[in-house]
Amino acid sequence: MMEIGVLDLEQLPTIKPINTLVFHPGRCVNCGMCLQVCPHRVFTPGERRVRMVNGADCMECGACQKNCPANAIEVDSGVGCASAMIIAALKGRDEVKCGEDCCR
Amino acid sequence: MSSDYASDLLPTVARLGKEERRDHAKARLGFDRMGHRVRPGLYTLGSPNRESKVLVTANYTLSFDALRSALVGRDAFLLVLDTQGINVWCAAGKGTFGTDELLKAIEATLLAERVEHRDLILPQLSAPGVSAKAVKEGSGFTVKYGPVRAEDLPEYLDIGECTEDMRRARFDLRDRMVLAPVEMRNYRWGLILMLLAAVLIPFYGLMAMILTLGGLFLFPVLLPYLPGKALSFKGMVLGALLVTPFALFQTFPTADLVTVIAVVAEYLLLVPWIGYLALNFTGSTPFASRTGVKKEIFTYIPIMAIMSVSGAFLSAFGALGVVGGWL
Ligand code: SF4
Ligand code: SF4
Numbered sequence: 067m068m069e070i071g072v073l074d075l076e077q078l079p080t081i082k083p084i085n086t087l088v089f090h091p092g093r094c095v096n097c098g099m100c101l102q103v104c105p106h107r108v109f110t111p112g113e114r115r116v117r118m119v120n121g122a123d124c125m126e127c128g129a130c131q132k133n134c135p136a137n138a139i140e141v142d143s144g145v146g147c148a149s150a151m152i153i154a155a156l157k158g159r160d161e162v163k164c165g166e167d168c169c170r
Numbered sequence: 171m172s173s174d175y176a177s178d179l180l181p182t183v184a185r186l187g188k189e190e191r192r193d194h195a196k197a198r199l200g201f202d203r204m205g206h207r208v209r210p211g212l213y214t215l216g217s218p219n220r221e222s223k224v225l226v227t228a229n230y231t232l233s234f235d236a237l238r239s240a241l242v243g244r245d246a247f248l249l250v251l252d253t254q255g256i257n258v259w260c261a262a263g264k265g266t267f268g269t270d271e272l273l274k275a276i277e278a279t280l281l282a283e284r285v286e287h288r289d290l291i292l293p294q295l296s297a298p299g300v301s302a303k304a305v306k307e308g309s310g311f312t313v314k315y316g317p318v319r320a321e322d323l324p325e326y327l328d329i330g331e332c333t334e335d336m337r338r339a340r341f342d343l344r345d346r347m348v349l350a351p352v353e354m355r356n357y358r359w360g361l362i363l364m365l366l367a368a369v370l371i372p373f374y375g376l377m378a379m380i381l382t383l384g385g386l387f388l389f390p391v392l393l394p395y396l397p398g399k400a401l402s403f404k405g406m407v408l409g410a411l412l413v414t415p416f417a418l419f420q421t422f423p424t425a426d427l428v429t430v431i432a433v434v435a436e437y438l439l440l441v442p443w444i445g446y447l448a449l450n451f452t453g454s455t456p457f458a459s460r461t462g463v464k465k466e467i468f469t470y471i472p473i474m475a476i477m478s479v480s481g482a483f484l485s486a487f488g489a490l491g492v493v494g495g496w497l
Contacts, residue, residue: 085461102315102332103297105339105456126459127263129297143298144460145263147453148467151460 081118085126086142089118093138100139103129175252175278176211184215184242186235193231198348200355206231210252212279213238216245220286223327225316226272227293228253228261240320244327247285251275259456262299269301273308282310291316294337339456346390349454353386357447377416378440384412385444389451401455402470405448409441428497431488438481442474 081089087108094115101109101116106123109116109130115138128143145151197206208229215238224247227237234250251271253261261267272290276282292300294315302313317326317336326332354361361382368375389396389408396404417433425433449470452458491497 085459105318125457127298132301133297135303146458146460146463148449148463149453
């Protein structure tokens with residue numbers, strides 16, 4: 067069974083829900099950091115690696131990516147704020163930023 | 171803003187007084203938005219010793235006060251980062267509550283000389299800005315993420331870890347209610363215009379104003395009960411609900427063609443307006459992802475635009491008809 071486990075490790079497919087979150091289970095070292103930081107409980111503990119269970123709930127905050135020591139999680143983090151995006155679109159800016167006196 | 175960390179220890183207390191309450195009220199109402207700052211540095215709460223916990227927060231008064239008031243009766247160090255007066259979550263997103271700032275604060279406050287241990291407790295919502303690994307490499311301190319909410323800190327400190335519930339971002343009635351006053355300030359010019367309009371054309375000006383205020387205050391309260399998933403859709407439903415009493419008032423018991431045109435135009439103009447107000451709440455919810463909001467903008471902005479333009483044409487048509495005498 068062990069060999070299958072190892073083979074498995076290499077062939078674990080990356081998991082990608084509808085947003086920009088991508089999980090590479092093969093790289094996970096089961097440190098539990100993502101379980102600590104995710105405010106939407108996207109990951110759940112597993113025997114040898116965590117499992118991504120609520121990918122669709124991800125708000126793309128980037129906390130898990132920033133704190134994963136194994137680069138097992140990728141997410142295009144950004145501001146989920148319509149006002150900021152609309153302002154950026156109107157001003158022809160690509161990058162969406164919170165305004166000086168918005169976002170408190 | 172230059173970051174001037176106090177190199178001396180700064181004493182503080184857990185109990186908040188009148189002054190803090192006044193500051194919080196102002197912050198909640200959106201006054202002096204950048205002015206609610208605490209001096210960055212290392213604070214002593216009670217009388218901490220070299221083994222006492224170190225809790226990290228932002229130098230926004232509401233963040234700092236939420237932290238210290240949760241720790242009544244405890245001795246601890248509070249490390250306040252210079253986030254330029256911005257709360258933990260937003261500052262983490264912008265990177266001002268980040269690895270570099272934390273390393274800078276640790277150094278500037280001589281933290282390593284003041285405590286024996288090497289543990290820091292950070293709010294969970296600061297994690298988008300902080301890399302625990304980089305902090306460890308840069309300072310030797312281990313980052314532990316505490317609960318999302320300061321109010322859960324006593325339990326966390328007592329049991330030494332977070333429950334699943336403490337780790338989850340919630341959006342309770344209280345969290346939602348505080349959004350309305352600040353949002354209202356964002357639309358103050360529009361509201362003043364509507365007030366002027368109310369003087370000139372009483373019914374419509376008043377209606378627009380009541381609907382806008384209704385949207386701003388009722389939307390966050392009713393959020394979980396409105397149908398649909400997209401905030402814009404929920405807002406449009408609320409808009410339709412709010413226009414209906416006015417429409418009934420106008421058309422009951424009988425209505426001529428002009429009134430019918432006016433009522434249809436009201437729906438076409440006000441439903442997308444409340445939908446738009448609702449869409450702008452996305453930034454304040456702890457759920458919206460950038461992908462989701464983008465999708466929502468692309469789906470609903472065109473619908474709202476088409477509705478408003480048809481509503482505007484219909485109103486113009488109706489007005490011309492009345493003036494021209496052919497309606
Ligand atoms: S980006 Fe944020 S919400 Fe999404 S999985 Fe990572 S920590 Fe959770
Ligand atoms: S933070 Fe990365 S390595 Fe650690 S458990 Fe999560 S995915 Fe695995």
